[in-house]
Amino acid sequence: MRITLVRAALLAAKVGLILNALNALNALNARPAAAAETAAAAGTTVKIDNFTFTPQSLTVKAGTTVTWINEDDIPHTVVATETAFKSKVLDTDDKYTFTFTAAGTFQYFCSLHPHMTGTIVVVPAGGGGAAP
Amino acid sequence: MTANNDQGAGLSRRKVLECMTWAGTGVLWTVAGGVPRSLGLVGEAHAQAAGFTFMQISDSHVGFDRPANPNVLSTLEAAINKVKAVPARPAFMIHTGDISHLSKPSEFDDAERIISQARLDVHYVPGEHDVIDENTGKLYLERYGRGTKGAGWYAFDANGVHFVGLVNVVNLKAGGLGNLGADQLAWLEDDLKGRTDSTPIVVFAHIPLWVVYPQWGWGTEDGERVLGMLKRFGSVTVLNGHIHQIIQKVEGNVAFHTARSTAFPQPAPGSAPSPGPMKVDDDKLRTVLGIASINLVPGQQRLAIVDTPLQG
Numbered sequence: 001m002r003i004t005l006v007r008a009a010l011l012a013a014k015v016g017l018i019l020n021a022l023n024a025l026n027a028l029n030a031r032p033a034a035a036a037e038t039a040a041a042a043g044t045t046v047k048i049d050n051f052t053f054t055p056q057s058l059t060v061k062a063g064t065t066v067t068w069i070n071e072d073d074i075p076h077t078v079v080a081t082e083t084a085f086k087s088k089v090l091d092t093d094d095k096y097t098f099t100f101t102a103a104g105t106f107q108y109f110c111s112l113h114p115h116m117t118g119t120i121v122v123v124p125a126g127g128g129g130a131a132p
Numbered sequence: 133m134t135a136n137n138d139q140g141a142g143l144s145r146r147k148v149l150e151c152m153t154w155a156g157t158g159v160l161w162t163v164a165g166g167v168p169r170s171l172g173l174v175g176e177a178h179a180q181a182a183g184f185t186f187m188q189i190s191d192s193h194v195g196f197d198r199p200a201n202p203n204v205l206s207t208l209e210a211a212i213n214k215v216k217a218v219p220a221r222p223a224f225m226i227h228t229g230d231i232s233h234l235s236k237p238s239e240f241d242d243a244e245r246i247i248s249q250a251r252l253d254v255h256y257v258p259g260e261h262d263v264i265d266e267n268t269g270k271l272y273l274e275r276y277g278r279g280t281k282g283a284g285w286y287a288f289d290a291n292g293v294h295f296v297g298l299v300n301v302v303n304l305k306a307g308g309l310g311n312l313g314a315d316q317l318a319w320l321e322d323d324l325k326g327r328t329d330s331t332p333i334v335v336f337a338h339i340p341l342w343v344v345y346p347q348w349g350w351g352t353e354d355g356e357r358v359l360g361m362l363k364r365f366g367s368v369t370v371l372n373g374h375i376h377q378i379i380q381k382v383e384g385n386v387a388f389h390t391a392r393s394t395a396f397p398q399p400a401p402g403s404a405p406s407p408g409p410m411k412v413d414d415d416k417l418r419t420v421l422g423i424a425s426i427n428l429v430p431g432q433q434r435l436a437i438v439d440t441p442l443q444g
Contacts, residue, residue, distance in 0.1 A: 050406035051348070073198040073409045075234060075264065081306045089264040091234060092198065109306035112260045115349040117307050 045069065046118065048076050048090070048110075053118035062125040065099040076116065081107040183429035184291045187215050187225040187252065188336070190373030191393035193261065194243040195233035200396035200409035201417060204233075208246050210442045211394040211423050215250045218425055223290060225252045228373035228391060229259025229301065229338030236265075240275055258284055259338040259374060260301040269302060285316050287323050293428060294327055296320065298337040300352045310339030310352035310374075317357050324361055332367040332428060334435070340372040340379075342388055345401035350375050362386060367433045369426070375407070377420075378439055389437050392422040418443035 044064055047054045049071040060066060068078045070090040078087040078096050084106055087096035100106070100122040110116040192208045201207060215225065227247070232239035247254060256276040263269035263283070273284055280286040283299040298320070300310035312320075327333075335341065341358055343351030352358075362368045368386040376398035380389040396409040397420040404410065412420060422441040429436070 051408065052406070072406070073200065075261070077264075079306075088266070089234065107306065111304055112264065113349050114304040114306055114308045115347070 047071055051113055051116055057119040059121040062101060062103050062122050065097050066120060068096045070094050076110045077112055078108055079111045183427050185220050185222045185425055185427045187222045188371055188391050188424040189394055190228040190391040191230040191376055191395055192243055193230055193233045193395035195236060195239035196395055200411045204395040205242060207421050208394045212246055212250045214423050214440055222252060225250060225254045226336050227254055227256045228336055229257050230261045233261055235262055235271055255297055257297045257337055258299055258301055263302055281319055282315055293332045293334055296335045300337050300339045308353050309349050312354050321361055329364050330366050333362060333365050334369045336371040339374045340390055341370050344379055348407040369435045387434060391424045394421055
């Protein structure tokens, strides 16, 4: 069980890296500013650290795979308030990914420590320009 | 005498005192999940204690291996050795949750192997770490839930004291605190209905029932409802874990107390960026871990709670 979870996480991480690289390339082609590259590369990962989701609100385009990484010494979960997605328990360094296909605002929380909350804002794809 | 019906109206205070006189504390007994069983004869040497003692351990987090304590099994074992060293043999032990770190069968097995060395009846309630198997607590209930209701709540009577084990770690709501839920509250209301005001009540649950520090989720959303139901009782003791440190307060007839962990300490409320495991010097670790013993002397309203660190 654990192995498949790790494998899935690794695979997802790879996919995420490729997506990040593509995003970065697109960004480079589209605009000269190095800032755009940073935004695109950092823009699909949520760090779980100190019982906090960082960034607490993340804006991505539809079709983006978002990766959560638990960097705490305590397990956490990523659970959508409206049941759109739900991770298994993430121990230290475990990852969870979810691909947001539809636009919308998704609230989520850690079901073990429900004071931990976050938001993913998904904007329609092809709108042009990197997420803020 | 050793059998008590915990479903009925409960023993009157006088009846309990009569029983205790008759028994001369000769037999310690308890009722778990409606099945009374004797804990055996107490030796003459211990018979001078008028009351009875039970132990509390908490937050053993078996499976945790991070720097704050890479060897939680050895500190759990040290805690159990402390329990075994208590001079007046305790009637039983409660474990206020987070037995395991990740709800794995091997973690529950390891915990059981060590905790059973105390040779005491143990009454558990789950912590949030005990219900994170794929079926949200199924493993916990299979092991510890016999005779319980819902997610694992129950009540039993021992030596005239009514004990209630509550579960406030499931179905938590985004942005909220610990949660008991309507079903459990309705059950509790019914459970307390027939009891006289003079019955000493001990309520135990993992997350503190009162709000200690909401910024870190240290409190129970609907805990106030429980405290409301307990108001009429002359002696109420609320025992919790979860926050890995001792915090206590007294409000009217209600004494609140949280126990130390046997695994790792956590920071005082607001004193760190997060409530995560706190790394202390290796030689200091066992001074901030520990057990609690709770002694009830008939006629005294307040239970005496003694916290003992594993070392120092």
